[in-house]
Amino acid sequence: MLEKTYDPAEIEPRLYESWEESGAFKAGRNKDGEPFTIVIPPPNVTGSLHMGHALNNTLQDILCRFERMRGRDVLWQPGTDHAGIATQMVVERQLAQSGQNTGRRELGREEFVRRVWAWKEVSGGTITRQLRRLGASCDWSRERFTMDEGLSAAVRRVFVTLYRQGLLYKDKRLVNWDPHFLTAISDLEVESREVKGQMWHIRYPVEGGDESIVVATTRPETMLGDTGVAVHPDDERYTHLVGKHVILPLTGRRIPIVADSYSDPEKGTGAVKITPAHDFNDFEVGKRNNLEQISVLDIHARIIDADFIPKAYRGLDRFEARKRIVEDLEAQGFLVEVKDHVLMQPFGDRSGVVIEPMLTDQWYVDAITLAKPAIEAVRKGDTVFVPKNWDKTYFEWMNNIQPWCVSRQLWWGHQIPAWYGPDGHVFVEETEEEASTAAAAHYGAETALTRDEDVLDTWFSSALWPFSTLGWPEQTETLKRHYKTDVLVTGFDIIFFWVARMMMMGLHFMDEVPFHTVYIHALVRDEKGQKMSKSKGNVIDPLDLIEKFGADALRFTLAAMAAQGRDIKLSTQRVEGYRNFATKLWNAARFAEMNECRVPPDFAPASATHTINRWILGEAERVTAATVEALEAYRFNEAAGGVYQFVWGTFCDWYLELIKPLLNGEDETLKAETRATTAHVLDRILVLLHPFMPFITEELWHKMAEGAGIARASDLVLAPWPVVDAALADADADAEVRWVIDLVTEVRALRAEANVPAGAKLDLVLVGADATVRDRAERHQDLIGRLARLAGIGFADTAPKGSVQIVVAGTTAALALGDVIDLTAERKRLEKEIAKADQELAKIDGKLANPAFVAKAPPEVIEEQQERREATAKARAKLSDALARLVASL
RNA sequence: GGGCGCGUAGCUCAGUGGGAGAGCACUACGUUGACAUCGUAGGGGUCGCUGGUUCAAUCCCAGCCGCGCCCA
Numbered sequence A: 001m002l003e004k005t006y007d008p009a010e011i012e013p014r015l016y017e018s019w020e021e022s023g024a025f026k027a028g029r030n031k032d033g034e035p036f037t038i039v040i041p042p043p044n045v046t047g048s049l050h051m052g053h054a055l056n057n058t059l060q061d062i063l064c065r066f067e068r069m070r071g072r073d074v075l076w077q078p079g080t081d082h083a084g085i086a087t088q089m090v091v092e093r094q095l096a097q098s099g100q101n102t103g104r105r106e107l108g109r110e111e112f113v114r115r116v117w118a119w120k121e122v123s124g125g126t127i128t129r130q131l132r133r134l135g136a137s138c139d140w141s142r143e144r145f146t147m148d149e150g151l152s153a154a155v156r157r158v159f160v161t162l163y164r165q166g167l168l169y170k171d172k173r174l175v176n177w178d179p180h181f182l183t184a185i186s187d188l189e190v191e192s193r194e195v196k197g198q199m200w201h202i203r204y205p206v207e208g209g210d211e212s213i214v215v216a217t218t219r220p221e222t223m224l225g226d227t228g229v230a231v232h233p234d235d236e237r238y239t240h241l242v243g244k245h246v247i248l249p250l251t252g253r254r255i256p257i258v259a260d261s262y263s264d265p266e267k268g269t270g271a272v273k274i275t276p277a278h279d280f281n282d283f284e285v286g287k288r289n290n291l292e293q294i295s296v297l298d299i300h301a302r303i304i305d306a307d308f309i310p311k312a313y314r315g316l317d318r319f320e321a322r323k324r325i326v327e328d329l330e331a332q333g334f335l336v337e338v339k340d341h342v343l344m345q346p347f348g349d350r351s352g353v354v355i356e357p358m359l360t361d362q363w364y365v366d367a368i369t370l371a372k373p374a375i376e377a378v379r380k381g382d383t384v385f386v387p388k389n390w391d392k393t394y395f396e397w398m399n400n401i402q403p404w405c406v407s408r409q410l411w412w413g414h415q416i417p418a419w420y421g422p423d424g425h426v427f428v429e430e431t432e433e434e435a436s437t438a439a440a441a442h443y444g445a446e447t448a449l450t451r452d453e454d455v456l457d458t459w460f461s462s463a464l465w466p467f468s469t470l471g472w473p474e475q476t477e478t479l480k481r482h483y484k485t486d487v488l489v490t491g492f493d494i495i496f497f498w499v500a501r502m503m504m505m506g507l508h509f510m511d512e513v514p515f516h517t518v519y520i521h522a523l524v525r526d527e528k529g530q531k532m533s534k535s536k537g538n539v540i541d542p543l544d545l546i547e548k549f550g551a552d553a554l555r556f557t558l559a560a561m562a563a564q565g566r567d568i569k570l571s572t573q574r575v576e577g578y579r580n581f582a583t584k585l586w587n588a589a590r591f592a593e594m595n596e597c598r599v600p601p602d603f604a605p606a607s608a609t610h611t612i613n614r615w616i617l618g619e620a621e622r623v624t625a626a627t628v629e630a631l632e633a634y635r636f637n638e639a640a641g642g643v644y645q646f647v648w649g650t651f652c653d654w655y656l657e658l659i660k661p662l663l664n665g666e667d668e669t670l671k672a673e674t675r676a677t678t679a680h681v682l683d684r685i686l687v688l689l690h691p692f693m694p695f696i697t698e699e700l701w702h703k704m705a706e707g708a709g710i711a712r713a714s715d716l717v718l719a720p721w722p723v724v725d726a727a728l729a730d731a732d733a734d735a736e737v738r739w740v741i742d743l744v745t746e747v748r749a750l751r752a753e754a755n756v757p758a759g760a761k762l763d764l765v766l767v768g769a770d771a772t773v774r775d776r777a778e779r780h781q782d783l784i785g786r787l788a789r790l791a792g793i794g795f796a797d798t799a800p801k802g803s804v805q806i807v808v809a810g811t812t813a814a815l816a817l818g819d820v821i822d823l824t825a826e827r828k829r830l831e832k833e834i835a836k837a838d839q840e841l842a843k844i845d846g847k848l849a850n851p852a853f854v855a856k857a858p859p860e861v862i863e864e865q866q867e868r869r870e871a872t873a874k875a876r877a878k879l880s881d882a883l884a885r886l887v888a889s890l
Numbered sequence B: 001g002g003g004c005g006c007g008u009a010g011c012u013c014a015g016u017g018g019g020a021g022a023g024c025a026c027u028a029c030g031u032u033g034a035c036a037u038c039g040u041a042g043g044g045g046u047c048g049c050u051g052g053u054u055c056a057a058u059c060c061c062a063g064c065c066g067c068g069c070c071c072a
Helices: A008-022 A051-069 A084-097 A109-134 A149-164 A220-225 A280-288 A318-331 A367-380 A390-399 A432-443 A458-462 A477-482 A492-510 A542-549 A551-561 A572-594 A611-632 A636-663 A668-689 A694-708 A731-753 A771-779 A781-788 A823-848 A851-856 A859-889
Strands: A035-039 A073-077 A168-178 A183-185 A190-205 A212-217 A228-231 A245-247 A254-259 A271-274 A335-348 A356-365 A384-386 A418-420 A426-428 A485-491 A515-521 A762-767 A790-796 A803-808 A811-816
Touching: A008 A109, A008 A542, A008 A551, A008 A694, A035 A051, A035 A477, A035 A485, A051 A073, A051 A109, A051 A485, A051 A515, A051 A542, A051 A551, A051 A611, A051 A636, A073 A477, A084 A109, A084 A458, A109 A542, A109 A551, A149 A168, A149 A426, A149 A458, A149 A492, A168 A280, A168 A335, A183 A356, A190 A220, A190 A245, A190 A318, A212 A220, A212 A228, A212 A271, A220 A318, A228 A280, A271 A280, A318 A335, A367 A390, A367 A492, A384 A390, A390 A492, A418 A432, A426 A432, A458 A492, A485 A492, A492 A515, A542 A551, A542 A572, A551 A572, A551 A636, A551 A694, A572 A636, A572 A668, A572 A694, A611 A636, A611 A668, A611 A731, A636 A668, A636 A731, A636 A781, A668 A694, A731 A771, A731 A781, A731 A803, A731 A811, A731 A823, A762 A771, A771 A781, A771 A790, A781 A790, A803 A859, A811 A859, A823 A851, A823 A859
Parallel strands: A035 A073, A228 A254, A384 A515, A485 A515, A762 A790
Antiparallel strands: A168 A183, A168 A356, A190 A212, A190 A335, A228 A271, A245 A254, A418 A426, A762 A811, A803 A811
């Protein structure tokens, strides 16, 4: 016997363990099945589960469980990401907090990396444990880590291959430099924010004469590295100065005035200072005009110690230097004016400090070349985005892609497989031995090499994830069988970081797209629509919700809210509501159990005879088909909503109520059929709900069988998904039950509006009922009586005196209210109903009277309108009859 | 400046070229041996505004207003 209440906290962990032990999630278990493959977006190894993960993995799990039941050989490939900068940050912070005053540099690279690994060992299990708690049916036996042996080998192979193909190279260019972490970062890791600053107008004297030119800048301190002044070629104010030189204040350096269309005559003074080594635009201007590139900042963004820089500024922090330089310019009369100015300033997304464009040697991937096939693949539809619109975002980025800076001056990550000889010659090889061999060949003798200190951008290894996790560069069976994968489920925030790069790498190395579908889901926000963040303190921890309401409730909530194209504003109330849904299901199962419902081995739904049973069997097929259709289209919310409505609104609210008289009746054959049907439909519900609510459904799957003394062929997780049997739909049964439901609903509404005490049983008379109605009423009078609280159902040609009338499907039903009738209320009700019908009629008549409508609308629409008009008119006539009679009796 | 998206019940949100929906909240009443984490019923909306297309627009198109996000 099922416990009175459902306790997810007890059930969920136990069931997960048993699934994992039985190998239910293992790929290859079902060798005959067509493969279905999803690679998990690898969470940071030292992270913990947040709401975005919960959504992301719930959706993947729904698909995996659905396809597994449908007979596919499912591989949900799990794993974690080493998350270079993020993880290094955490460990550095720990070092700082340990109070031992040892930073990573004091520790040394080897020891520091050892400590990061140690931290990974300690905390690395957290997120995978939490994914299990959520119910994620990953094949954990295949769990990977971006820095494990195999994946590291893949990284080296890709690096070396791209290098040899000329698609990866070392270059001295401006990069986004993070002066806090002392590393280069990619464009994507830079956040531009609007900042209130100033615009300084500085006068640069023109060489040989009294003239001067005023430049406007937001970064006066970089003037130490100015190597030119640019004016627009068409700007007549300055034409005569082009080709001349200015003498840079404070340093006295002599720099040229050049014409370049980069300067905007409308902005500032129309003249700009050019600092090629510290500004991306200036870098380009400098290249076009052959200007020198002079770096004036060190890696900490302090003014360097160099001869050409006045002593007073050497070693100053950039902001301090700005202050001093502005003061000095003012003192010496070079500062013309200072204006408040709002500018876009780049910040490191992790460090939060102002990013400095710096001229450094870095490794770059030729993304422009790699992007071409990746763009084409989406254009051709080899990979489709769902919702479709996201392909625009993808194209936008890919069409404007820049060389990808992949080197990082960090310690935690894949060290770049490049070695340098004494003369700086570079050897790019997969191993140190190969590099040594190459060096020996190059120099004609054994030569000591030093390895490149840098590591690769974390996303470099993530980009290989769909094939590296399957065994590449080895040509494994798994790789052959499961690449390309099926669908990638992810948030839009990493389309650039990850999706685009997987597309490029997948196409380049596997010659095939990594997935046929990219399902982009929403962002989970708090109930006010704010992005959840630690600093705002509005983070809802999915594990708290799981603890409180169960993983099933959280999963169902996320699925039900995962409508395409809109963010999810999560409220606890909603989760609570779906917890109640789980309880409802539990209680429905208890009811079935109490009534000894079970599916006999030879049960054939098609042979069911009773209308109620035939009706629910047809409905069950319909909801099954709808669920499949919705899931195949990634409409999670529709799938969830449809099943919810069926379980609560159809099965519990009506079917279970309708069969109570049958189960308590005398007809044993009918009872047996009804029990079988109930159990059959309940089983169906468990199957349909399993992808969404795996725990409670699995529990009931077993508990119901136990109670009935039957054995299940398998756990629900591996049970076969039903093939829809459309032949079970029975239009007559549908119409009949619909009629019963309408009648009961109408009578209930009437009772409530007429303030009939809940306990009072009334007589119902069907007026002028035809054979069909009479037949239906007689057949179902017990249950109609029960649900509508009737003493009995009779038939008559006219409504009994003093009765109140309603119209159900064209037939007048009279309720003898006797003393309990509230005549005024009843009159009001009838008038309201009539008014509603009149409004409706006016609307339809308006349409039908319109010749254009009759001429142009499709025949079926016209017919439908005519039918509606007739039905409404009939009902209105009966209502007004009833009203007339009522008024007469007053 | 470029791009994407959103404005539907008090709140959170579905949805559709032809009869406005759900959950929560609210109100009233609770009875029938699954369920008070429940049941029954009810109130509540010119579907942001203005035009256009159409026989017909909440839905398609344009403009406007308000809001959000991404990129520069």
